[in-house]
Amino acid sequence: MMMRKLTVSLLSIGVIMTSMHVIAANEPIQPIKPVKPENAELVELGKMLFFDPRLSKSGFISCNSCHNLSMGGTDNIKTSIGHKWQQGPINAPTVLNSSMNLAQFWDGRAKDLKEQAGGPIANPGEMASTHDIAVKVIDSMSKYQAQFKKAFGSDGVDIDRVTTAIAAFEETLVTPGSRFDKWLEGDKNALSKEEQDGYNVFKSSGCTKCHNGPAVGGNSFEKMGVYKPYETKSTAEGRKGVTGKEEDRLHFKVPTLRNVELTYPYFHDGGAATLEEAVDTMAKIQLNKEFSKEEIANVVAFLKTLTGKQPDFKLPILPPSNNSTPRPEPFDK
Amino acid sequence: MMMRKLTVSLLSIGVIMTSMHVIAANEPIQPIKPVKPENAELVELGKMLFFDPRLSKSGFISCNSCHNLSMGGTDNIKTSIGHKWQQGPINAPTVLNSSMNLAQFWDGRAKDLKEQAGGPIANPGEMASTHDIAVKVIDSMSKYQAQFKKAFGSDGVDIDRVTTAIAAFEETLVTPGSRFDKWLEGDKNALSKEEQDGYNVFKSSGCTKCHNGPAVGGNSFEKMGVYKPYETKSTAEGRKGVTGKEEDRLHFKVPTLRNVELTYPYFHDGGAATLEEAVDTMAKIQLNKEFSKEEIANVVAFLKTLTGKQPDFKLPILPPSNNSTPRPEPFDK
Numbered sequence: 086m087m088m089r090k091l092t093v094s095l096l097s098i099g100v101i102m103t104s105m106h107v108i109a110a111n112e113p114i115q116p117i118k119p120v121k122p123e124n125a126e127l128v129e130l131g132k133m134l135f136f137d138p139r140l141s142k143s144g145f146i147s148c149n150s151c152h153n154l155s156m157g158g159t160d161n162i163k164t165s166i167g168h169k170w171q172q173g174p175i176n177a178p179t180v181l182n183s184s185m186n187l188a189q190f191w192d193g194r195a196k197d198l199k200e201q202a203g204g205p206i207a208n209p210g211e212m213a214s215t216h217d218i219a220v221k222v223i224d225s226m227s228k229y230q231a232q233f234k235k236a237f238g239s240d241g242v243d244i245d246r247v248t249t250a251i252a253a254f255e256e257t258l259v260t261p262g263s264r265f266d267k268w269l270e271g272d273k274n275a276l277s278k279e280e281q282d283g284y285n286v287f288k289s290s291g292c293t294k295c296h297n298g299p300a301v302g303g304n305s306f307e308k309m310g311v312y313k314p315y316e317t318k319s320t321a322e323g324r325k326g327v328t329g330k331e332e333d334r335l336h337f338k339v340p341t342l343r344n345v346e347l348t349y350p351y352f353h354d355g356g357a358a359t360l361e362e363a364v365d366t367m368a369k370i371q372l373n374k375e376f377s378k379e380e381i382a383n384v385v386a387f388l389k390t391l392t393g394k395q396p397d398f399k400l401p402i403l404p405p406s407n408n409s410t411p412r413p414e415p416f417d418k
Numbered sequence: 419m420m421m422r423k424l425t426v427s428l429l430s431i432g433v434i435m436t437s438m439h440v441i442a443a444n445e446p447i448q449p450i451k452p453v454k455p456e457n458a459e460l461v462e463l464g465k466m467l468f469f470d471p472r473l474s475k476s477g478f479i480s481c482n483s484c485h486n487l488s489m490g491g492t493d494n495i496k497t498s499i500g501h502k503w504q505q506g507p508i509n510a511p512t513v514l515n516s517s518m519n520l521a522q523f524w525d526g527r528a529k530d531l532k533e534q535a536g537g538p539i540a541n542p543g544e545m546a547s548t549h550d551i552a553v554k555v556i557d558s559m560s561k562y563q564a565q566f567k568k569a570f571g572s573d574g575v576d577i578d579r580v581t582t583a584i585a586a587f588e589e590t591l592v593t594p595g596s597r598f599d600k601w602l603e604g605d606k607n608a609l610s611k612e613e614q615d616g617y618n619v620f621k622s623s624g625c626t627k628c629h630n631g632p633a634v635g636g637n638s639f640e641k642m643g644v645y646k647p648y649e650t651k652s653t654a655e656g657r658k659g660v661t662g663k664e665e666d667r668l669h670f671k672v673p674t675l676r677n678v679e680l681t682y683p684y685f686h687d688g689g690a691a692t693l694e695e696a697v698d699t700m701a702k703i704q705l706n707k708e709f710s711k712e713e714i715a716n717v718v719a720f721l722k723t724l725t726g727k728q729p730d731f732k733l734p735i736l737p738p739s740n741n742s743t744p745r746p747e748p749f750d751k
C-alpha cells in the first residue's frame with residue numbers, strides 16, 4: 086500500500102515536472118533561477134562596499150542610497166539625488182536582476198556590472214569621489230584589507246577589485262519565486278483569472294517583443310516613441326551618446342519588468358508615476374494601441390505578479406575609519 | 419570521580435559569578451545588559467520606519483541616513499546633511515544605547531526617544547516633511563496598516579504610534595558584550611595592560627565624574643569648557659536654548675562613550691576628528707590636565723574596548739507605495 090502510494094506520488098511529480106518544463110519553454114518569459122555564488126567572501130565584501138557611503142566624497146551616499154535594497158533596488162524618485170543634492174539626469178534603474186541586462190545604464194555605456202560600478206563613484210554629479218581616493222579610504226582599514234585577502238586570495242586593494250566585489254554582490258541580487266514564475270513552473274492556481282488575462286493581453290499586444298526572457302526585458306535597445314513621440318523634458322539622448330549615430334537617439338535599454346511594482350516611477354525620466362500610466366503610454370507610443378481600462382487593469386495585475394523574493398541578508402556592519410583614513414568632504418570649506 | 423569534577427566545576431562557576439558581581443559594583447562603569455523586547459511586532463514596525471526614507475519630503479533621507487546602523491548609529495561627518503543638502507547645526511549623536519540617556523538631543527530638549535523621533539521628520543533642515551504627510555504616506559500602504567494592527571492590537575496609524583514604534587526599535591539598539599564589559603564581569607584577560615592603564619587614567623583623572631554608568635555618559639548636562647573655553651565656530655547654545663537660562667549656555671548632554679571608536683568625529687560640533695584629539699582636548703578644558711602622549715594612547719586604547727555587539731538583523735524590506743501614496747518632492751518643481 087505504501088509502495089503503491091509512493092509510486093503514484095513519484096508519477097505525479099514526473100507529470101508536474103514535465104508540464105512545468107513544457108509551459109516555460111513555450112512562453113516568451115522564463116522563470117528566474119536562484120544564484121549560488123562561487124565566492125561567498127567576495128560577495129560579502131561587495132555587500133560591505135555597496136553599503137559604504139565612504140565611497141562618496143561626502144561620506145553620505147552609498148550605492149544603496151539610489152539602489153535601495155529595501156525598496157526594489159531603486160530610490161523611487163524620478164531622477165536621483167547626487168552630491169550636494171544635484172538632480173540626476175535619469176531615473177535610477179533597479180539593481181535587482183541587473184546581471185541579466187545585455188549592458189548597464191539606460192544607454193548601455195557599461196558592458197557589465199563591474200564596469201558600471203566604477204561610474205557613479207567618480208561621477209561628479211553622483212558620488213563625486215575619485216577612484217584613487219575611494220581606494221585609499223578602503224585600503225586604510227585593516228578589516229577591509231583582510232576581507233580583500235579572503236575574497237581574492239592575496240593582499241591588495243585597487244579599483245578593479247573594488248568594482249569586481251560590488252559586481253559579485255550585485256550578481257546575487259536575483260529575485261526568483263514570483264507568483265508568475267510559480268505559474269510558469271506549472272502551478273495553475275498561482276495567478277488569478279484577471280492576472281492571466283493581463284498576461285494574454287501583454288503577449289498578444291506585442292509587449293513581449295521587447296519584454297521577454299527571464300528578466301522580462303534587458304535584452305535589447307529600443308526607441309522610446311516608435312509610433313508617437315514620447316513627451317519629456319529630459320535631455321537624455323540614449324544610445325546616441327554611446328554610438329554617436331543619429332538613428333540611435335532616444336534608443337534606450339529595455340528595462341526589466343521584474344519587481345516592477347517596486348521600481349516606480351517608470352521610464353528613463355521617471356515620467357510615469359503609476360503602472361497604469363506606464364502601460365497606457367507604452368501601448369500608445371510603442372504599439373500604436375489604445376488599451377481599454379480593463380485591459381490596463383489586467384496588465385497591471387499581471388505585472389504585479391512579477392515581484393519575486395527580495396534581498397534577504399543581514400545589514401552589513403562596516404569597519405570604522407581610523408586616523409589614516411581620508412575624511413569625507415560633505416560641504417565647502 | 420565525575421561527581422567530584424562536577425562539584426568542582428560548579429564551585430568555580432560560583433567563584434567567577436561572585437567576583438563578577440563584586441568587580442562591576444565597585445566600578446563607576448557598569449556592563450550593558452541585553453534587552454529583550456516585550457513586543458516584537460512593534461520593534462519590527464519601528465525598524466521598517468527607521469529605514470523608510472518616505473518619512474522625509476525628498477523620499478531620500480531616513481532615520482538610518484544620519485544614524486547609520488552600519489556605522490555605529492552615526493553618519494561619521496561633522497554635522498549632518500539635511501533636506502536639499504542643508505548643513506546641520508550639530509553632530510548627529512549615536513542612536514546606539516540612546517535609551518539610556520537622561521534626555522534626547524545634545525540639549526536634552528526631548529524627554530525620551532519617542533519625543534525625539536518626531537523631531538527630524540518635521541524639521542525643515544532635516545527630513546523636512548510634516549507629521550501629517552508622513553502619516554498619510556505610511557497609512558496609504560496596507561502592509562504598514564497590517565503591521566500597525568499587529569503591533570498595537572488595533573487599526574490606526576498616527577504620529578504617536580509612528581514615533582512609539584521607532585522608539586521601541588531604538589530601545590533594542592543596545593550593545594552588550596564589549597571587551598570592557600567582559601573585563602568588568604570578571605574576565606581579567608579581556609583587557610591588555612595598556613588598556614587597563616588607560617582605564618586607570620580615565621578614572622583617576624576625573625573622566626568618570628561625567629562619563630559613568632552603563633552608557634559611560636548620558637547621565638547629566640555639563641558645560642563644554644570648564645577650565646578653558648572650547649574653541650568652535652558652532653553657534654549651538656546647548657541647554658540654554660531649552661531653559662532660557664544664561665548659566666546653561668554651552669551646557670550639553672554628556673555623550674555616551676560606548677562604541678566611541680565608531681562614532682567619530684567627536685563633540686557637539688564634530689570638531690575633534692580623532693580620539694587622541696578628543697581625549698587631549700577634554701583633559702585640557704574639562705579637567706585642566708595635560709595628558710602625556712602615553713596617557714592619551716592608553717586612554718584611547720581603553721576607549722576602544724567599549725565597542726560592543728553591533729546591530730544584528732536583516733535589512734528590512736519596505737512595502738511599495740501605491741497610487742494613493744503621497745509622492746516625495748526631492749526637487750523644486
